[in-house]
Amino acid sequence: MRDSRYDILFQPMQIGPVTAKNRFYQVPHCNGGGYRDPSAAAEMRGIKAEGGWGVIFTEQCEMHHTSEITPFIELRLWEDKDIPQLRQMSEKMKTHGGLAGIQLAYSGINGPNLYSKEVPLAPSPLPIRTFTNDPVQARGLSKTEIRDLRRWFVNAAKRSKLAGFDLICLYGAHGFGIFQHFLSRATNQRSDEYGGSLENRSRFVNEVIADMRDAVGDSMGITLRVSLDETIGELGFSNSELRDFIEMNRDLPDLWDLAQGTWEDCSGPSRFKEEAAQEQLVRGIRDLTDKPVVGVGRFTSADTMARMIKSGTLDFIGCARPSIADPFLPRKIEEGRIEDIRECIGCNICITGDMTMSISRCTQNPTFMEEWRKGWHPEKMNAKGDSENVLIVGSGPAGLEAARALALRGYDVAIAEAGTALGGRVARERKLPGLSAWGRVVEYREYQLSQRANVETYFDSRLTAEDIMEFGFQNVAIATGATWRRDGVSRQHVVPMPMADGAKVFTPDDLMDGRVPGGNVVIYDDDHYYMGGVLAELLIQQGAKVTLITPSAFVSDWTNNTLEQATIHARLDEMGVDIVLNRGVTRIEADHVVSNCVYTGKTRNYAADAVVMVASRSGNDQLYQDLVARQGDWADAGIRSVKLFGDAEAPGPIAWATYAGHRFARELDGADIGDGLPFRREITELAAE
Numbered sequence: 001m002r003d004s005r006y007d008i009l010f011q012p013m014q015i016g017p018v019t020a021k022n023r024f025y026q027v028p029h030c031n032g033g034g035y036r037d038p039s040a041a042a043e044m045r046g047i048k049a050e051g052g053w054g055v056i057f058t059e060q061c062e063m064h065h066t067s068e069i070t071p072f073i074e075l076r077l078w079e080d081k082d083i084p085q086l087r088q089m090s091e092k093m094k095t096h097g098g099l100a101g102i103q104l105a106y107s108g109i110n111g112p113n114l115y116s117k118e119v120p121l122a123p124s125p126l127p128i129r130t131f132t133n134d135p136v137q138a139r140g141l142s143k144t145e146i147r148d149l150r151r152w153f154v155n156a157a158k159r160s161k162l163a164g165f166d167l168i169c170l171y172g173a174h175g176f177g178i179f180q181h182f183l184s185r186a187t188n189q190r191s192d193e194y195g196g197s198l199e200n201r202s203r204f205v206n207e208v209i210a211d212m213r214d215a216v217g218d219s220m221g222i223t224l225r226v227s228l229d230e231t232i233g234e235l236g237f238s239n240s241e242l243r244d245f246i247e248m249n250r251d252l253p254d255l256w257d258l259a260q261g262t263w264e265d266c267s268g269p270s271r272f273k274e275e276a277a278q279e280q281l282v283r284g285i286r287d288l289t290d291k292p293v294v295g296v297g298r299f300t301s302a303d304t305m306a307r308m309i310k311s312g313t314l315d316f317i318g319c320a321r322p323s324i325a326d327p328f329l330p331r332k333i334e335e336g337r338i339e340d341i342r343e344c345i346g347c348n349i350c351i352t353g354d355m356t357m358s359i360s361r362c363t364q365n366p367t368f369m370e371e372w373r374k375g376w377h378p379e380k381m382n383a384k385g386d387s388e389n390v391l392i393v394g395s396g397p398a399g400l401e402a403a404r405a406l407a408l409r410g411y412d413v414a415i416a417e418a419g420t421a422l423g424g425r426v427a428r429e430r431k432l433p434g435l436s437a438w439g440r441v442v443e444y445r446e447y448q449l450s451q452r453a454n455v456e457t458y459f460d461s462r463l464t465a466e467d468i469m470e471f472g473f474q475n476v477a478i479a480t481g482a483t484w485r486r487d488g489v490s491r492q493h494v495v496p497m498p499m500a501d502g503a504k505v506f507t508p509d510d511l512m513d514g515r516v517p518g519g520n521v522v523i524y525d526d527d528h529y530y531m532g533g534v535l536a537e538l539l540i541q542q543g544a545k546v547t548l549i550t551p552s553a554f555v556s557d558w559t560n561n562t563l564e565q566a567t568i569h570a571r572l573d574e575m576g577v578d579i580v581l582n583r584g585v586t587r588i589e590a591d592h593v594v595s596n597c598v599y600t601g602k603t604r605n606y607a608a609d610a611v612v613m614v615a616s617r618s619g620n621d622q623l624y625q626d627l628v629a630r631q632g633d634w635a636d637a638g639i640r641s642v643k644l645f646g647d648a649e650a651p652g653p654i655a656w657a658t659y660a661g662h663r664f665a666r667e668l669d670g671a672d673i674g675d676g677l678p679f680r681r682e683i684t685e686l687a688a689e
């Protein structure tokens with residue numbers, strides 16, 4: 001079944017006193033659910049166990065109330081009361097022989113303590129470093145408090161053991177964990193035995209690990225997650241200093257977990273980072289230690305994984321996003337089903353669930369974080385209902401996911417597509433600068449559909465309501481997508497923007513169709529996700545002089561949530577895009593736009609031979625409306641249901657479309673839940689007194 005080239009990925013390996021059954025290591029990752037949605041988070045980890053991961057970690061778990069990162073929702077282990085919800089998670093992790101790991105975090109200079117209202121403690125007194133520049137500073141830890149902190153780690157380790165975990169990861173990466181704050185000269189400016197030389201800066205982590213070994217080391221493996229390079233120049237904990245540190249402390253943890261400096265670097269999107277992007281920073285570290293090494297790199301290719309191990313670069317293949325997009329990745333490699341792997345596209349939508357404190361979703365895997373809430377399994381669908389067939393109009397991400405999931409349920413599925421290829425918006429957007437990996441949304445589904453006898457695809461088939469009424473399908477699914485608006489309606493303008501005769505206005509659809517303006521081009525971005533920035537790159541590549549005007553304080557503002565915003569700004573600036581922030585456009589003339597300051601309203605003109613309008617989109621719902629107008633004839637035509645979903649219903653990111661398609665497929669022929677809540681949730685239990 002399994003290709004022998006991948007045997008090496010299935011060799012067991014020891015981590016201290018415990019043994020992992022294979023080399024697939026799900027590194028800690030957030031999910032936006034955390035302590036608020038404990039059963040949802042636990043079930044998600046349980047699915048990874050079923051999918052074959054040898055090691056499965058929690059997200060970061062705040063191990064003491066004096067350091068927490070509200071508003072972000074992670075896990076907490078502050079008192080014994082927290083143990084049952086963590087035990088539920090560890091038990092799910094261990095269901096298929098995987099090791100259960102807990103990541104203990106003391107956030108130090110990264111924890112503003114907005115909830116606990118405690119004064120933050122860090123190696124040195126400095127302002128708290130968060131995404132939101134909270135006006136809070138940390139106090140430097142006294143030596144007594146360092147002893148307290150060591151005891152708190154031991155308490156957390158003992159509780160972790162009681163909660164059933166096999167492994168503890170001490171968090172010292174991404175700028176988020178106190179071990180890094182001690183190791184780095186930037187955040188450790190102490191003059192006592194805990195600061196100064198590398199040996200001194202290493203003292204705290206040595207003490208904590210020694211304490212933990214005494215307390216739980218006979219039965220639990222202790223891993224240390226450190227940054228490969230703090231990437232803040234000379235003062236920071238650099239890659240060469242990390243190598244010195246590991247060499248000096250060869251056998252300190254039972255495993256070295258190597259992550260890149262900032263979270264933005266470590267979870268780089270495919271727009272800016274390739275698979276295995278950290279290889280150079282990791283190579284050679286394994287020779288400095290006798291302990292196993294895990295590293296990440298958005299690994300989705302079994303060949304790359306095997307190469308990492310065979311070349312002696314890594315012992316374990318660390319995955320967060322690839323394990324989200326396909327929790328069954330290890331099992332698919334083991335069963336020789338490489339082509340069934342649902343590869344992560346590197347869009348970082350999963351991270352937005354954490355950043356917006358909502359709950360995560362995944363573009364490729366719509367069941368992520370719905371395993372418990374909705375009972376959705378990533379590989380299995382519910383049984384077929386009592387109707388037989390479905391016509392899906394439109395083959396974008398919504399239509400394709402609906403078709404895949406309905407075919408799995410056993411329905412006869414017909415896809416009608418107006419164009420000549422599958423994929424809708426993804427087929428177009430994947431050709432834009434940096435977005436080629438997004439094409440995996442189509443490739444995965446196209447292959448899955450090709451393997452099923454109960455799916456027919458019809459191209460060049462722009463259907464009308466008339467056509468559909470004649471076909472006689474029982475269920476009609478309208479996933480006809482959306483069209484970018486030319487009239488500027490979005491947030492600044494809720495009615496069309498004034499435009500002079502002769503103004504040349506293009507939409508993203510025009511550019512994707514190959515109609516690319518030249519000369520002085522103004523991009524007006526009132527959409528705020530990736531499209532404005534990506535089109536700026538496209539226009540520059542094609543020789544235009546580009547001014548990007550946005551009412552926001554940030555270019556591609558919402559990409560702060562996908563950890564890309566700073567990189568996008570830098571990229572556009574380097575390419576020569578004139579970035580104009582905090583300004584709108586009030587009127588488009590033939591050779592310029594009138595721009596207003598969003599605060600004062602003061603206007604200024606910008607030369608523009610053409611304007612690219614990245615405003616909002618309109619759902620293409622005419623076909624649906626035409627069918628609704630003929631609802632009285634449905635029964636005679638044999639139609640039982642007509643449903644509109646995806647961008648045609650309400651435009652959104654691609655992940656919203658795959659979710660909508662999946663949901664439609666799950667719910668077809670299902671019971672009407674009326675006014676009921678369509679998912680399970682947990683609410684806080686009232687205290688006894």
Ligand code: ADP
Pocket residue numbers: 393394395396397398399400416417418419423424425426461462463464479480481482620623645646647648654657
């Ligand atoms: P979504 O993101 O919701 O899946 P897309 O815009 O990506 O939507 O895809 C919609 C697809 O529907 C496009 O490929 C488009 O060609 C197709 N389409 C739109 N109208 C019709 C129609 N009347 N008949 C068949 N296909 C259509």
Ligand code: SF4
Pocket residue numbers: 320321322324325343344345346347348349350351361362363364365
């Ligand atoms: Fe990968 Fe995007 Fe899914 Fe995250 S949301 S796991 S980046 S496909």
